[in-house]
Amino acid sequence: MEVLELFLSAVMAAAFCLSPSLVHAQDQSGFISIDCGITEGSSYNDKITGLRYISDENYTDAGVNKDISPKINKTDIDKQYLNLRSFPDGNKICYTLKPLRSKNKYLIRAGFLYGNYDELDDVPRFDLYLGVNWWATVTLFDASDRFTTEIVHLLSSDSIDICLVNTGFGTPFISVLELRLLDDKTHSNVSQLVFDRLGLALSDSIRFSVDVYDRIWSPFPFQYWEVKQTRYAIKSPDDDKNGVPNAIMQGAAVPINQSDAIVFYFSRDDPTTQFFLYMHFAEIENLPQNQTREFNIYVNKTLWSGPIVPKYLQRTTVSSISPLKGTDFTVSINKTINSTLPPLLNAIEIYLVHELLQAETYEDDVHAVMNIKSYYKVKRYWQGDPCGPKTARWQGLNCSYDAYDPPRIISLDLSSSGLTGEISPDVLNLKMIKYLDLSNNSLRGSIPDFLSRLPYLRVLNLSENDFSGSVPSELNERSKNGTLILNVEKNKLLCSSDCKNKAIVPVVATVIPVLILVLIAVAVFWFCKRRNQGMVNNSFICMA
Ligand SMILES: *[C@@H]1O[C@H](CO)[C@@H](O)[C@H](O)[C@H]1NC(C)=O
Ligand SMILES: *[C@@H]1O[C@H](CO)[C@@H](O)[C@H](O)[C@H]1NC(C)=O
Ligand SMILES: *[C@@H]1O[C@H](CO)[C@@H](O)[C@H](O)[C@H]1NC(C)=O
Ligand SMILES: *[C@@H]1O[C@H](CO)[C@@H](O)[C@H](O)[C@H]1NC(C)=O
Ligand SMILES: *[C@@H]1O[C@H](CO)[C@@H](O)[C@H](O)[C@H]1NC(C)=O
Ligand SMILES: *[C@@H]1O[C@H](CO)[C@@H](O)[C@H](O)[C@H]1NC(C)=O
Ligand SMILES: *[C@@H]1O[C@H](CO)[C@@H](O)[C@H](O)[C@H]1NC(C)=O
Ligand SMILES: *[C@@H]1O[C@H](CO)[C@@H](O)[C@H](O)[C@H]1NC(C)=O
Ligand SMILES: *[C@@H]1O[C@H](CO)[C@@H](O)[C@H](O)[C@H]1NC(C)=O
Ligand SMILES: *[C@@H]1O[C@H](CO)[C@@H](O)[C@H](O)[C@H]1NC(C)=O
Ligand SMILES: *[C@@H]1O[C@H](CO)[C@@H](O)[C@H](O)[C@H]1NC(C)=O
Ligand SMILES: *[C@@H]1O[C@H](CO)[C@@H](O)[C@H](O)[C@H]1NC(C)=O
Secondary structure, eight states: OOOEEOOOOSOOOOOOOOOGGGOOOOOOTTEEEEETTOOTTOOEEOTTTOOEEBOSTTTOSOSEEEEOOTTSOOTTOOGGGSEEEEOOSOSEEEEEEOSOOTTOEEEEEEEEEOTTTTSSOOOOEEEEEETTEEEEEEOOSSTTOEEEEEEEEEOSSSOEEEEEEEEEESOOEESEEEEEEEOOSSSOSSOEEEEEEEETTOSSOBOTTTSTTOOOBEEOOOTTEEEEEOSSOOBOOGGGTTSSOHHHHTEEEEESSTTOOEEEEEEOSOTTOEEEEEEEEOBOSOOOTTOOOOEEEEETTEEEEEEEOOOBTBOEEEEOSSOEESSEEEEEEEEOTTOSSOOOBOEEEEEEEOOOOOOOOOHHHHHHHHHHHHHTTOOSOOOSOSSOSGGGOOTTEEEEOOTTSOOEEEEEEOTTSOOEESOOGGGGGOTTOOEEEOOSSEEEEEOOGGGGGOTTOOEEEOOSSEEEEEOOHHHHHHHHTTSOEEEOOSOTTEEOSOHHHHHHHHHHHHHHHHHHHHHHHHHHHHHHHHHHHHOGGGHHHHOO
């Protein structure tokens, strides 16, 4: 008995050898194909797939375009991987993709090939995030290695951020980013990473336009299998028209030894792993009356499904309703006692449950800080979600994190940031803020009263600005009774405390001395005039 081994990793590293004859003009609506690192105006139709790739310039304003090193052998490298966008600055860089269709499922695929573009021979490692949730760690073995990862994700809004996070192991970059709108009502709604997608009779990988959703199906050559093909179309179940391309279902693998079972296993190190397994069957031989093909499917020796009699030229899909929990599984497809023929298998799909539990920042806080960002034209890498992920929140921001509740912004430090204008009214919408530092900028106008309406504010630093007027009395009171640390130093035009009294004092203080000076001058004048009448020599004092 021979066993089909799936050496499984979420990474699909095989090169795709696609035949140019597959190119057809096909509907690409619902697709976004971005070749990162090409300039705007260099959009092109891929020669092999016919897919239209566009530049990433409309999706990010960060990073620099690079080509992989001329020393790399480019023979087996797809065009999309010959250039990339690299992000030397900023701890988190995001591609914001919109408008997309909310409440729809998308297949999102990201690809990376380092290609020694910086001639440093230093393969970087960094994290990929889907919004605020960790998606994958981009791990490459060498300069020519390619890393791709695919996720099937149900969107909750009309946009999505795909972010690269610098974790201190080199400069993040990206080569290609692809989104495909799926019309998929049969699979679970939980986000799933694509683990493997195999067409057992394939000799080469196929994708668009054979697969209308541009899923990539890989071959799985195995010497103890015999491949059987039909030229007739395979009928799909009515509720799953595009579940598997016809071209995949038209071929099946059958054990060469009639008494063998089909056995394969898959495993993954992570003990929290949950697999979704889909197996697709269709009889492709028109069997005579006295022949039957009937089999059972066992997962780890437990009957999982069966007996199954695949129908002639019709697809039967067997899948689990709930995921398989565990690190490794053996699947065995055994013919039943009455079956005269060995089992067959056309295609397998294996997905990993990828729970995206971390919530995005509280919506009102996001709006407020976005408005503050555009009001001051903040020149920082403030991209994606302000608070998430925790390790890569916006520089100058701190947030409160409470399990999986939406994080709240509790601190904003925009000191020494070249801010001009007045205090943005959106500050008032950061309801949970405790610490606000706007010191050492060129802010002007009066200090707004609304700052005293921020109930949790404990530190307010407005020093070294050009504020004028007076400090609102409630802020002063809070500062005096110790509930607020207030710093308004070095604002030349600002009256910082007791302004009502001071407003009168300067008038008195300036009027009285002037009066006194005038009186003295008059007195001196009279005195001199009288003295001059008698003592001419002393004119020196009085003529000045
Ligand atoms: C980028 O946006 C501009 C303006 O909306 C548009 O004209 C252009 O076609 C877009 N380019 C790409 C590559 O999407
Ligand atoms: C590049 O790779 C191809 C296929 O892998 C090989 O046939 C070719 O000889 C290589 N070229 C060089 C210059 O190494
Ligand atoms: C999946 O999500 C869609 C859109 O939110 C919803 O209509 C559908 O009922 C959900 N299906 C399942 C199985 O939860
Ligand atoms: C087929 O498998 C059976 C049981 O594993 C074995 O006894 C038999 O020799 C095999 N036949 C061939 C032709 O390999
Ligand atoms: C099935 O019937 C055909 C003739 O119709 C015969 O040649 C064949 O040996 C039979 N096969 C089996 C397994 O009985
Ligand atoms: C399935 O079987 C394999 C090998 O027999 C075993 O190592 C593994 O733990 C089993 N998995 C589960 C989830 O029971
Ligand atoms: C199914 O076939 C495999 C491989 O021949 C064998 O190890 C296993 O015991 C069989 N299972 C059953 C329930 O017959
Ligand atoms: C096998 O076939 C016999 C005769 O047709 C039938 O009586 C029996 O129930 C079948 N066994 C199974 C497991 O289907
Ligand atoms: C952010 O806030 C948390 C919770 O108040 C605090 O423990 C942490 O030290 C703060 N981090 C920074 C960098 O200020
Ligand atoms: C104030 O900002 C300027 C540049 O805007 C900087 O050079 C200076 O060091 C800052 N002073 C303090 C005290 O942070
Ligand atoms: C306020 O900002 C100034 C200048 O940036 C700094 O020197 C001072 O320590 C800050 N004061 C408080 C209370 O945070
Ligand atoms: C401090 O002053 C503020 C503003 O007048 C007032 O709301 C608050 O209750 C005072 N707190 C204490 C502890 O006195």
